[in-house]
Amino acid sequence: xxxxxxxxxxxxxxxxxxxxxxxxxxxxxxxxxxxxxxxxxxxxxxxxxxxxxxxxxxxxxxxxxxxxxxxxxxxxxxxxxxxxxxxxxxxxxxxxxxxxxxxxxxxxxxxxxxxxxxxxxxxxxxxxxxxxxxxxxxxxxxxxxxxxxxxxxxxxxxxxxxxxxxxxxxxxxxxxxxxxxxxxxxxxxxxxxxxxxxxxxxxxxxxxxxxxxxxxxxxxxxxxxxxxxxxxxxxxxxxxxxxxxxxxxxxxxxxxxxxxxxxxxxxxxxxxxxxxxxxxxxxxxxxxxxxxxxxxxxxxxxxxxxxxxxxxxxxxxxxxxxxxxxxxxxxxxxxxxxxxxxxxxxxxxxxxxxxxxxxxxxxxxxxxxxxxxxxxxxxxxxxxxxxxxxxxxxxxxxxxxxxxxxxxxxxxxxxxxxxxxxxxxxxxxxxxxxxxxxxxxxxxxxxxxxxxxxxxxxxxxxxxxxxxxxxxxxxxxxxxxxxxxxxxxxxxxxxxxxxxxxxxxxxxxxxxxxxxxxxxxxxxxxxxxxxxxxxxxxxxxxxxxxxxxxxxxxxxxxxxxxxxxxxxxxxxxxxx
Numbered sequence: 001x002x003x004x005x006x007x008x009x010x011x012x013x014x015x016x017x018x019x020x021x022x023x024x025x026x027x028x029x030x031x032x033x034x035x036x037x038x039x040x041x042x043x044x045x046x047x048x049x050x051x052x053x054x055x056x057x058x059x060x061x062x063x064x065x066x067x068x069x070x071x072x073x074x075x076x077x078x079x080x081x082x083x084x085x086x087x088x089x090x091x092x093x094x095x096x097x098x099x100x101x102x103x104x105x106x107x108x109x110x111x112x113x114x115x116x117x118x119x120x121x122x123x124x125x126x127x128x129x130x131x132x133x134x135x136x137x138x139x140x141x142x143x144x145x146x147x148x149x150x151x152x153x154x155x156x157x158x159x160x161x162x163x164x165x166x167x168x169x170x171x172x173x174x175x176x177x178x179x180x181x182x183x184x185x186x187x188x189x190x191x192x193x194x195x196x197x198x199x200x201x202x203x204x205x206x207x208x209x210x211x212x213x214x215x216x217x218x219x220x221x222x223x224x225x226x227x228x229x230x231x232x233x234x235x236x237x238x239x240x241x242x243x244x245x246x247x248x249x250x251x252x253x254x255x256x257x258x259x260x261x262x263x264x265x266x267x268x269x270x271x272x273x274x275x276x277x278x279x280x281x282x283x284x285x286x287x288x289x290x291x292x293x294x295x296x297x298x299x300x301x302x303x304x305x306x307x308x309x310x311x312x313x314x315x316x317x318x319x320x321x322x323x324x325x326x327x328x329x330x331x332x333x334x335x336x337x338x339x340x341x342x343x344x345x346x347x348x349x350x351x352x353x354x355x356x357x358x359x360x361x362x363x364x365x366x367x368x369x370x371x372x373x374x375x376x377x378x379x380x381x382x383x384x385x386x387x388x389x390x391x392x393x394x395x396x397x398x399x400x401x402x403x404x405x406x407x408x409x410x411x412x413x414x415x416x417x418x419x420x421x422x423x424x425x426x427x428x429x430x431x432x433x434x435x436x437x438x439x440x441x442x443x444x445x446x447x448x449x450x451x452x453x454x455x456x457x458x459x460x461x462x463x464x465x466x467x468x469x470x471x472x473x474x475x476x477x478x479x480x481x482x483x484x485x486x487x488x489x490x491x492x493x494x495x496x497x498x499x500x501x502x503x504x505x506x507x508x509x510x511x512x513x514x515x516x517x518x519x520x521x522x523x524x525x526x527x528x529x530x531x532x533x534x535x536x537x538x539x540x541x542x543x544x545x546x547x548x549x550x551x552x553x554x555x556x557x558x559x560x561x562x563x564x565x566x567x568x569x570x571x572x573x574x575x576x
Contacts, residue, residue, distance in 0.1 A: 015197040019162045023201030026138045026166035027208040040123025044068045066279035072124025073271030076117045081268040083113035089330040090114040091132040093422045095139040099157045101444040111140040117330035125289040127320040132332020138163030165198045166205035173217045174391035178202035181384040189572040219297045225397040227361045239408030242373025247417045256326020274327035292339040299342040300364040310347040337375035345370015369405035377413030380420025382406045442524035451540045451550040460507035480539045488541045488548040518543035
């Protein structure tokens with residue numbers, strides 16, 4: 001279709017407008033979401049400052065510590081099981097799958113219900129993260145914006161990336177990290193067509209959060225610089241052991257889900273059991289409650305925690321986060337990974353301070369290195385991790401130290417576990433993104449989308465002579481045999497019937513079923529199974545009834561693959 005001469009200018013203006021509007025809405029909703037969590041934490045005695053004020057009423061505080069997460073878990077379970085179509089939390093894996101495959105996201109109603117369940121989970125002190133729900137909140141906004149009829153290609157993926165970038169930018173006060181996260185983790189390419197609106201959205205989120213609302217950063221670190229060259233070797237070791245901590249954390253998340261599946265009773269009650277266990281542990285270690293932002297800030301301060309406290313918190317946070325997420329609380333894995341990594345880094349830094357008291361630059365740099373070494377392989381975003389450190393600390397020395405840890409952490413974690421927790425979760429659902437977007441897209445398309453009913457079909461009770469004439473006139477050498485009820489009965493091949501009795505019926509000479517697909521067969525599976533296929537077409541039937549649905553040719557399957565590959569090339573190299 002011919003475009004007007006000013007089409008490029010229109011497209012640039014439209015994409016910028018989408019980035020501006022989506023970024024503003026995502027930022028405002030992200031701020032509201034975080035503030036509501038803070039309000040609920042204060043009212044329900046989850047927040048540290050609220051707990052300190054109730055110190056004289058130990059009975060009330062004890063009851064709240066145990067009952068609030070347990071009862072909140074029951075509410076979360078009821079919301080998820082009754083209002084979310086998927087009967088599970090929606091989060092970054094669903095965002096990635098939608099963008100990478102070009103499919104439709106889960107229903108808006110399910111997304112809103114999942115976000116509400118996350119708000120209850122975090123408000124009641126569950127050991128889950130807030131950034132995963134914020135990412136999906138940005139996804140919802142982008143998905144709604146993508147329904148606008150503005151005549152732009154790939155609008156859904158771009159609009160979702162805008163929402164995600166704005167949410168991350170707002171949450172971290174880190175606009176560059178928001179841009180990098182959207183491209184590195186969600187889009188997985190850096191086309192100019194996407195880069196421009198995503199940058200607008202992330203910048204809008206930062207302006208709203210930092211200029212208009214003056215939000216405080218996640219943490220502030222005073223760091224004078226790395227004082228000893230040998231410490232860069234220690235930073236690398238923090239990366240190596242941080243990868244092991246990250247892998248252990250991700251594997252425990254899978255164990256938590258495995259245990260939940262084997263727990264008797266209604267699924268809606270499972271988060272309540274996890275909440276009860278969390279509350280009982282929190283009686284001794286209240287820092288395990290909630291997102292843990294205050295605890296994260298204290299890990300960068302020398303002497304804030306003893307070594308024993310750091311070790312106990314590290315183990316408890318890993319186990320309780322796995323329990324909460326596995327048993328059905330709704331929330332992210334990002335925030336707990338930040339805290340787990342910071343606790344691990346601070347623990348390592350404290351040990352270095354004991355062994356090398358004269359060759360030690362302080363606990364802050366080790367806490368930051370540990371934080372990035374753990375959370376970057378969890379989300380599959382090494383560049384994002386580095387940019388978050390740089391934007392939050394404004395320290396070049398801290399950023400370089402974190403960069404060393406991130407490199408070694410991601411190299412090892414990738415070998416031990418995979419690119420990220422999200423990719424492994426998607427692979428468990430049957431979408432392996434490690435083999436490329438084209439495979440993921442074709443795994444998300446059914447072969448029925450490229451099948452046809454236009455070819456010749458033979459009836460079992462018709463004379464063979466008539467069937468052969470019809471097959472030949474269609475330029476085919478074979479035809480599926482379908483009875484009067486529409487049931488697939490097999491295949492007849494003209495070449496093998498040359499010496500058959502001319503008065504025979506089709507039913508007398510049916511050879512075999514040939515290559516058969518059903519309605520669940522994906523285009524990618526069809527492509528694999530047709531690798532050594534010889535024939536005109538494969539039959540497509542219903543898996544249970546064997547009702548004939550049509551045929552699919554090898555050319556149609558290959559054409560679908562080529563169309564997908566070309567579409568991806570256009571998207572990944574698109575300009576304004």
